[in-house]
Amino acid sequence: MIPRFKPTLGIQELLAALHPARSDDIEQFENDFAHLMGQKHALAFAYGRTGMIHLLKAIGLENKEIICPSYTCIVVPHAIVFSGNRPVFVDCAEGGFNMDLDKVEKAITPKTGAIISTSLFGYPVDLDRLSILQHKYPHISIIQDCAHSYGAEWNGIQIQQAGIAAVFGLNISKMITSIFGGMVTTNDSTLFKKLSVLRNQSSQKVNRTKSLRRFAYLLSCYPVFWEPIYGLVNWLERKHFIDHFVKYYDELLIDMPDDYQEQMTAIEARVGRANINHYFDRVKSCRQAAHMYFDRLGNRIDMILPPQIHGATYSHFVVRVKDPDYWLKKATRKGIQLGWIIEYNIPEVQAYGCHSPQTFPVSAEYSRSAINLPVWGGEKLADRICRLFEND
Numbered sequence: 001m002i003p004r005f006k007p008t009l010g011i012q013e014l015l016a017a018l019h020p021a022r023s024d025d026i027e028q029f030e031n032d033f034a035h036l037m038g039q040k041h042a043l044a045f046a047y048g049r050t051g052m053i054h055l056l057k058a059i060g061l062e063n064k065e066i067i068c069p070s071y072t073c074i075v076v077p078h079a080i081v082f083s084g085n086r087p088v089f090v091d092c093a094e095g096g097f098n099m100d101l102d103k104v105e106k107a108i109t110p111k112t113g114a115i116i117s118t119s120l121f122g123y124p125v126d127l128d129r130l131s132i133l134q135h136k137y138p139h140i141s142i143i144q145d146c147a148h149s150y151g152a153e154w155n156g157i158q159i160q161q162a163g164i165a166a167v168f169g170l171n172i173s174k175m176i177t178s179i180f181g182g183m184v185t186t187n188d189s190t191l192f193k194k195l196s197v198l199r200n201q202s203s204q205k206v207n208r209t210k211s212l213r214r215f216a217y218l219l220s221c222y223p224v225f226w227e228p229i230y231g232l233v234n235w236l237e238r239k240h241f242i243d244h245f246v247k248y249y250d251e252l253l254i255d256m257p258d259d260y261q262e263q264m265t266a267i268e269a270r271v272g273r274a275n276i277n278h279y280f281d282r283v284k285s286c287r288q289a290a291h292m293y294f295d296r297l298g299n300r301i302d303m304i305l306p307p308q309i310h311g312a313t314y315s316h317f318v319v320r321v322k323d324p325d326y327w328l329k330k331a332t333r334k335g336i337q338l339g340w341i342i343e344y345n346i347p348e349v350q351a352y353g354c355h356s357p358q359t360f361p362v363s364a365e366y367s368r369s370a371i372n373l374p375v376w377g378g379e380k381l382a383d384r385i386c387r388l389f390e391n392d
């Protein structure tokens with residue numbers, strides 16, 4: 001079975017993992033990452049969400065309203081809550097996946113401390129409009145959630161260049177992976193110093209067992225995503241046997257993983273650093289796959305294709321269909337795993353108050369209709385997938 005996502009892992013990552021630990025493994029990864037992103041500083045964390053919590057604290061925000069999308073990964077508002085602040089949700093713009101910036105402006109109050117702007121699925125946020133907002137409200141910090149926006153550009157400017165800082169996710173579903181992990185980048189040296197102090201004070205050193213577990217996890221990634229084996233993995237996932245590894249939230253709780261305050265392990269840092277070498281090819285694969293999907297699926301009447309936008313990377317190629325379950329099952333029969341990407345509208349989730357779908361109608365609609373096609377294999381894989389659907 002063709003997996004919905006697949007980390008790009010080669011022999012380099014394996015060798016990096018096996019390499020004896022050095023005291024500066026994490027720092028080296030941070031330096032290389034900062035360099036790649038064109039930023040002065042980068043700081044590694046156990047998860048992207050941990051970086052977000054520390055960043056909000058380092059900026060000095062407490063008891064503030066933090067504006068974030070209603071349609072994004074649920075770990076983002078969790079991080080806001082854990083930082084001692086309150087999320088204020090804003091719906092997507094009609095026809096796009098990012099926040100509606102008119103609605104962002106309407107959501108601003110004297111208590112607003114920051115705006116977390118996400119370039120969802122690799123669609124660049126409108127940096128011109130964000131910059132107008134920043135001039136109008138200079139005391140509000142703009143944070144870029146770059147978990148999906150690796151390589152995404154607005155008028156030739158990469159998203160992480162705008163705003164006070166950017167947060168990246170590095171788990172195995174992201175464009176660059178360090179197995180788990182997250183990164184914060186910034187050009188602001190004062191903020192960077194505060195963030196380093198906060199992180200170093202609160203983060204506990206990891207024990208050897210965890211490093212071994214991470215190594216085992218990495219090793220398992222090589223066979224697990226292999227097509228002949230992946231059918232079994234998919235079956236186990238559907239039967240909820242591997243929830244421990246794949247389920248990342250609980251409808252009822254605003255919580256964090258047990259190890260969220262720990263440091264990134266040295267083995268993760270070495271793997272992440274090696275994985276940077278695959279980055280440009282990876283971005284290219286996503287774009288090529290997306291263009292093939294636009295060409296070949298553009299005429300279908302049973303799915304709504306996502307917008308085609310210059311500067312987008314299509315980290316996820318998200319189409320909208322009437323009945324996602326029907327499509328997921330149909331694809332499974334054809335040997336393709338489609339993803340049901342962000343199948344929730346956060347304000348509707350019980351932990352965030354069970355708001356009615358009408359309150360955030362666009363994201364409510366997306367959460368009920370969005371599925372994603374694999375992009376990790378570039379044109380070759382996209383062609384295979386198109387053919388499977390064309391022979392239908």
Ligand SMILES: *Cc1c(COP(=O)(O)O)cnc(C)c1O
Pocket residue numbers: 047048049050072073075076118145147148168169170171181182
């Ligand atoms: C992956 C992701 C993050 C960070 O997730 P972690 O699991 O905490 O590393 C943040 N925002 C979005 C939109 C994401 O997809």
